[in-house]
Structures are given as C-alpha cells and as structure tokens.
Amino acid sequence: MNGMNDLRALRGQAAIVGAATYGCGECPGHSDLELLAHAAHAAVADAGLTMADIDGIATASASAVMWSLPVIEYLGLNPRYIDATMLGGSSFIAHLLPAIQALQAGRCRAVLVCYGSAQRSATFGRKEIVHLRRFLDPQPYEHPYEPALPVSAYALAASRHLHEFGTTREQLADVAVAARAWARLNPEAYQRGPLSREDVMAARMISDPLTVRDCCLVTDGAGAFVLMRANEAKARAKDRPKPPVYVLGSATAVWNRQISSMPDLTVTAAKQSGAEAFGMAGLTPAEVDVVQLYDAFTINTILFLEDLGFCPKGEGGRFVADGAIAPGGRLPVNTNGGGLSAVHPGMYGIFAVIEAVRQLRGECGERQIAGATTALAHGNGGMLSSQATALLGTEAAL
Amino acid sequence: MSEAQPQAFYQAELDAGRWRIQRCGGCGRHVFFPRVGCPHCGDAALDWVAPSGLGTVYAVTTLRRKPAEGGDLNVSLVDLDEGVRMMSRIANQAPAAVRIGQRVQARVETKDSQGLVVFDVIDARPTEGPA
Numbered sequence: 001m002n003g004m005n006d007l008r009a010l011r012g013q014a015a016i017v018g019a020a021t022y023g024c025g026e027c028p029g030h031s032d033l034e035l036l037a038h039a040a041h042a043a044v045a046d047a048g049l050t051m052a053d054i055d056g057i058a059t060a061s062a063s064a065v066m067w068s069l070p071v072i073e074y075l076g077l078n079p080r081y082i083d084a085t086m087l088g089g090s091s092f093i094a095h096l097l098p099a100i101q102a103l104q105a106g107r108c109r110a111v112l113v114c115y116g117s118a119q120r121s122a123t124f125g126r127k128e129i130v131h132l133r134r135f136l137d138p139q140p141y142e143h144p145y146e147p148a149l150p151v152s153a154y155a156l157a158a159s160r161h162l163h164e165f166g167t168t169r170e171q172l173a174d175v176a177v178a179a180r181a182w183a184r185l186n187p188e189a190y191q192r193g194p195l196s197r198e199d200v201m202a203a204r205m206i207s208d209p210l211t212v213r214d215c216c217l218v219t220d221g222a223g224a225f226v227l228m229r230a231n232e233a234k235a236r237a238k239d240r241p242k243p244p245v246y247v248l249g250s251a252t253a254v255w256n257r258q259i260s261s262m263p264d265l266t267v268t269a270a271k272q273s274g275a276e277a278f279g280m281a282g283l284t285p286a287e288v289d290v291v292q293l294y295d296a297f298t299i300n301t302i303l304f305l306e307d308l309g310f311c312p313k314g315e316g317g318r319f320v321a322d323g324a325i326a327p328g329g330r331l332p333v334n335t336n337g338g339g340l341s342a343v344h345p346g347m348y349g350i351f352a353v354i355e356a357v358r359q360l361r362g363e364c365g366e367r368q369i370a371g372a373t374t375a376l377a378h379g380n381g382g383m384l385s386s387q388a389t390a391l392l393g394t395e396a397a398l
Numbered sequence: 399m400s401e402a403q404p405q406a407f408y409q410a411e412l413d414a415g416r417w418r419i420q421r422c423g424g425c426g427r428h429v430f431f432p433r434v435g436c437p438h439c440g441d442a443a444l445d446w447v448a449p450s451g452l453g454t455v456y457a458v459t460t461l462r463r464k465p466a467e468g469g470d471l472n473v474s475l476v477d478l479d480e481g482v483r484m485m486s487r488i489a490n491q492a493p494a495a496v497r498i499g500q501r502v503q504a505r506v507e508t509k510d511s512q513g514l515v516v517f518d519v520i521d522a523r524p525t526e527g528p529a
Contacts, residue, residue, distance in 0.1 A: 140405060141431040142485045144514050147473045148461050155459035156475055163457075163498045207473075208460040208494075260475055260485040261431075265457055 015244035018047025036116025039222035056081035056111030058095035088381020093388035116222030117345035153259035167317030173200035178326035183337025216339035249281030349379030404432035412513030499524025
C-alpha cells in the first residue's frame with residue numbers, strides 16, 4: 001500500500017469545530033501573545049469547548065524560535081500533542097495533516113491551531129527582523145546582491161511568468177482589484193476603499209514589475225481554529241449552532257528555500273501539494289466551490305491557480321483577467337479580500353483556512369458563496385518555498 | 399581553509415579574485431551554491447572547477463531605491479552555461495535595460511576586500527523570446 005492510499009483513509013476523519021480571528025487590521029498596544037490568546041479563546045468558545053479540553057497545540061511565529069513554549073504557558077495548556085513546525089506562512093495549513101494523524105492515533109482529542117502577530121503596531125517591526133535575519137539565518141549567496149526579500153524574489157518570479165507566457169501587467173493588477181472588490185464586502189477587511197487596475201499600475205513601484213498594490217498588507221491580526229475527530233464533532237454537532245467543517249485532504253511540499261534555488265520560477269511546489277491534497281480528498285478543481293490562496297503578491301494567485309489545476313500552466317493571467325475571480329466572476333477566490341486587502345500580519349495561511357470555514361458555515365454575509373460545500377485553502381511560505389494545500393467540506397461533501 | 403568548509407572556501411577564492419564552483423565527481427553535474435555533498439546524487443566528492451563565466455539572464459527585477467539608499471538596483475537570476483543558476487547583478491547596464499535572455503559574462507568585483515561575482519551583458523539581444 002502506498003502513502004497516498006493510507007492518506008485517503010483519513011479523508012473526512014477530522015473536522016474544524018471552532019474558528020475565530022482577533023485584531024485584524026490595526027490593533028495597537030497588544031503583544032503577539034495577547035492577540036493570539038484573544039483569537040484562541042474565541043475559537044475554543046466557538047467550538048463549545050473550554051481551554052481545559054485542548055490537549056493538542058500547533059503554532060508558529062516569524063520571530064520567536066521556541067514559540068510553542070510561551071503559547072502553552074500563556075494559555076495554561078498541558079498538551080499531549082505539540083507541533084511547532086515553522087514553514088513560513090503555509091505553516092498553519094501544514095499543521096493540519098499531522099494533527100489529523102495525531103487525533104486518529106488517539107494522542108489527543110482537541111488540537112488548537114493558532115497564530116498572532118502585532119506586525120503593524122509593534123515598535124520592533126519587520127524592518128528590524130529582516131535586518132537580524134541576515135545574521136541569524138544568513139543567505140550568503142543572495143544577501144550580497146541586496147535583494148529586498150521577500151518582494152524581489154516574487155518580482156523575479158513575476159518577470160519570468162510575464163516573459164514565458166505573455167502574462168500582462170494588467171492581469172497582475174486584476175488580482176489586486178478582485179481582492180479589493182471582495183474586501184469591500186468584508187467588514188473585517190483592513191483596506192476597503194475602491195481600487196482600479198489603473199490605481200494598481202500607477203502605484204509606487206517596489207521591485208519591477210510589482211507595485212506596492214501588488215504586495216500584501218502589513219497588519220496586525222490573529223487567528224485560531226480547533227480540530228477534533230469527525231465522529232466526536234458529528235456527535236456534538238446536534239447541540240452546536242455551527243456545523244463541523246471536515247478536512248477532506250491536505251498535503252505539504254517544499255522544493256527550495258531561496259528563490260535562486262527554485263527549479264522553475266513558474267512552477268511552485270503547490271503542484272505537488274495540490275495533487276496530493278486533491279488525491280486524498282478524491283476531488284477535482286472543478287468540484288471546488290470557493291478558493292482561498294495565500295496572495296502575498298499578485299503573482300502568487302496566478303501561480304497557485306495554475307499549479308493547483310484551476311487552469312493550465314501559463315493561462316493564470318488570462319484566467320484572472322477582467323474580474324473573473326472577483327465577486328460575480330467565474331471562480332470566487334480570496335473572498336475575504338486576502339492578504340492583499342483584508343489581513344496580513346506576516347504569515348497569512350491561517351486566515352485562508354478561517355475564511356474557508358466561514359464560507360462553508362454560511363457566515364459570510366454579503367460575500368457568501370451560496371450553497372458552498374467545498375473549499376480549498378492554500379498556504380505559501382518563504383520565497384515560494386513551502387506550499388500547503390487543504391480541501392475542506394461540509395457534511396454534504398463527505 | 400579547505401574543501402570541508404565550502405562556504406568559506408568559495409568566499410576566500412572570490413576574495414583572491416578567483417571564481418570556482420563545484421562539480422560532482424559522482425554524477426558529473428555542476429553544483430551551486432557550494433555544498434558538502436551533491437544535492438543531486440548524494441556523492442560527497444565535489445571538485446572545484448572554473449566555470450566558463452558565460453550565462454543567460456533567467457529572471458530580472460529592478461529594486462526601486464531612493465538615491466540615498468544607493469539608487470535603483472538590478473537583481474537578476476543568471477543561468478550559467480554549466481547548468482546551474484545563481485543570483486547576481488548585471489553591472490554594465492542601467493537596471494531598466496536588463497532583459498531576460500541576454501547573454502552575460504561573469505567577473506569578480508572586489509569591494510572592501512570581498513569578492514563578488516557580477517555579470518556584464520555581452521549581447522544585448524535576448525537569445526530567447528516569449529514561448
């Protein structure tokens with residue numbers, strides 16, 4: 001029996017029973033831990049549990065190297081399952097499969113996946129962290145050329161996509177315009193003003209061809225969700241106002257760390273994580289109702305739509321053009337407004353999962369995709385380095 | 399300084415004005431960046447060889463910086479004729495003039511006693527067009 005067959009047995013065996021965000025946008029005066037704890041307590045309450053029920057933890061931080069320790073201490077946990085895997089922004093989606101296996105193995109009953117970052121409001125900010133990383137986590141074959149990481153890495157990938165496939169500057173802009181149009185329907189989104197293709201293209205150039213409007217926001221924010229075994233989630237669902245959201249498939253892949261080590265800048269490891277997650281779920285892209293992709297930069301959305309199989313390689317630019325992924329378009333992508341317009345405290349992956357959960361619970365108000373039963377959440381980390389895909393579904397999708 | 403410390407050895411060679419990259423004694427493939435073992439076949443016998451210095455611009459960006467921060471900066475990925483890719487800077491062109499597909503030639507630039515490989519465009523005509 002190969003690995004994929006083993007994983008197919010885990011399809012639908014765990015469910016997200018609680019989810020919450022806190023402090024998305026600007027939330028001054030809070031520490032990372034405080035933001036995380038607010039989201040964690042809200043997610044546990046949303047699940048109808050208490051913190052004493054939580055016996056598994058999965059968390060990651062972009063600054064603290066032993067982050068699970070302060071989180072366990074702060075929340076007062078005594079976890080039997082601990083996952084502090086740090087793959088960048090994809091981490092919280094990468095945390096899913098190991099947590100499902102731990103639940104199935106009986107190591108734990110309720111896993112809290114959580115994240116919080118005061119990136120926008122903290123006095124010790126991204127600039128200082130980037131500077132320190134040059135010493136703590138050196139890249140001796142890239143740093144001497146002074147790229148602005150991460151943006152220059154994604155700009156290099158964009159340059160290659162434009163060159164190979166004739167993707168246009170306008171099509172990149174359309175990704176940001178679609179994200180903003182969704183954000184305008186999301187009261188929690190940070191940037192809700194109108195944004196046109198012309199606005200994106202006329203914005204300050206950061207690293208050609210990417211302008212500041214092709215780049216994700218720098219916000220505060222926290223997110224958390226709780227996973228349980230599906231049979232317990234189902235049994236409890238009778239007494240709960242919110243239905244469980246089942247994990248149908250999940251997979252993670254890493255092909256490189258540095259952009260200069262990426263084999264082909266137009267193909268990400270999402271090709272592998274997506275194929276494996278779809279294989280585990282027994283679904284095809286055409287069967288996905290709503291899609292949440294980590295849009296750190298506009299090129300990401302195009303690359304991931306291709307690599308996850310929503311369109312052929314090279315067609316991503318044409319696929320997203322002219323409002324096709326905006327409200328009313330052919331495929332709803334990043335319905336919260338994404339990292340480009342809703343929230344981006346540094347590692348966005350958990351918010352992709354939470355928006356997928358909210359869509360599948362039918363909680364999304366003006367931006368709700370009517371009757372959605374399946375959703376994809378995809379996380380990216382590093383310099384197009386780590387890719388983690390999850391397929392989620394309602395009971396109807398089991 | 400020895401081959402047991404490939405990162406320091408690579409830099410020491412550059413600081414002396416010499417550019418060498420690795421080639422695997424097992425599978426014959428060139429390796430970049432320098433490593434203790436071959437990432438392709440796992441062989442630990444990596445030899446240091448002088449590359450031809452010829453390459454092709456694979457991807458390009460101009461980092462926009464204020465003049466006080468050094469002004470606009472080219473950051474490129476260059477595919478060496480030896481089959482490996484590296485980050486570098488195209489030094490003999492204005493950043494906006496660098497194009498994917500341009501043929502480039504390496505040289506070692508020394509600043510503050512530190513050697514760094516940069517490239518000059520030797521033929522401004524791109525060698526490949528859009529697919």
